[in-house]
Amino acid sequence: MEDTLSEVFTQCWGKLLYGSLINDNAFHTGVLGTQGEGSIGMRTVVLRAVKPDEKQLVFYTDKRSSKMTDLTAVPFANWLFYDGSERVQVKLLGNTIIHHMDEVSQSHWQKVNGDARKLYMAVPAPSTSTDYPTDGLEHLNSGSNTEDAYLNFAVVITTVDFIEWLSLKKDGHRRAQFKLIDGSWKGQWIIP
Numbered sequence: 001m002e003d004t005l006s007e008v009f010t011q012c013w014g015k016l017l018y019g020s021l022i023n024d025n026a027f028h029t030g031v032l033g034t035q036g037e038g039s040i041g042m043r044t045v046v047l048r049a050v051k052p053d054e055k056q057l058v059f060y061t062d063k064r065s066s067k068m069t070d071l072t073a074v075p076f077a078n079w080l081f082y083d084g085s086e087r088v089q090v091k092l093l094g095n096t097i098i099h100h101m102d103e104v105s106q107s108h109w110q111k112v113n114g115d116a117r118k119l120y121m122a123v124p125a126p127s128t129s130t131d132y133p134t135d136g137l138e139h140l141n142s143g144s145n146t147e148d149a150y151l152n153f154a155v156v157i158t159t160v161d162f163i164e165w166l167s168l169k170k171d172g173h174r175r176a177q178f179k180l181i182d183g184s185w186k187g188q189w190i191i192p
């Protein structure tokens with residue numbers, strides 16, 4: 001039996017929520033697209049949290065990274081997820097808000113463990129050229145204070161207003177779009 005548009009919409013948010021919680025799930029990482037200066041920026045990021053009621057996706061990053069330059073200039077994100085086992089692709093678009101040194105970033109920082117905190121302490125900053133291969137963490141030692149990493153820690157929240165779902169099946173592919181219009185979600189089947 002065919003899924004209804006409403007079931008597909010619920011399935012999208014269910015898959016995203018599950019992916020954010022389960023490390024080895026296909027939707028635990030997604031491709032984040034941003035508008036760069038003269039080109040599109042794309043990179044894999046971990047989906048750290050999902051709020052289905054608010055239609056929000058959350059990722060963490062270093063505030064010195066290129067994607068932050070993009071999102072500061074154009075606060076709009078494209079997300080792309082693909083689950084190869086179910087052959088389902090979900091694309092989402094929405095506006096972004098960057099949280100740095102505020103209550104939101106502080107509450108997420110409490111969930112970042114010691115080793116992961118070090119990743120925000122690269123010197124020099126992400127994307128800087130170096131004379132040899134390095135992660136920029138050589139300056140750290142056992143006495144290093146990982147609280148300093150918080151200065152570079154940013155939480156980015158996308159509030160989704162467009163979703164496109166694609167399901168590949170032997171007996172016929174299916175594709176649907178959902179748009180937030182005047183506060184209500186409108187679903188539409190489209191040709192895959």
Ligand SMILES: Cc1cc2nc3c(=O)[nH]c(=O)nc-3n(C[C@H](O)[C@H](O)[C@H](O)COP(=O)(O)O)c2cc1C
Binds near residue numbers: 059060067127
């Ligand atoms: C599996 C995987 C997960 C990643 N997760 C993140 C992440 O959650 N946040 C992040 O900033 N970069 C993450 N990265 C690194 C980015 O893909 C990217 O290389 C880096 O952030 C620099 O991107 P930018 O120069 O476009 O800002 C991840 C990379 C991989 C391969």
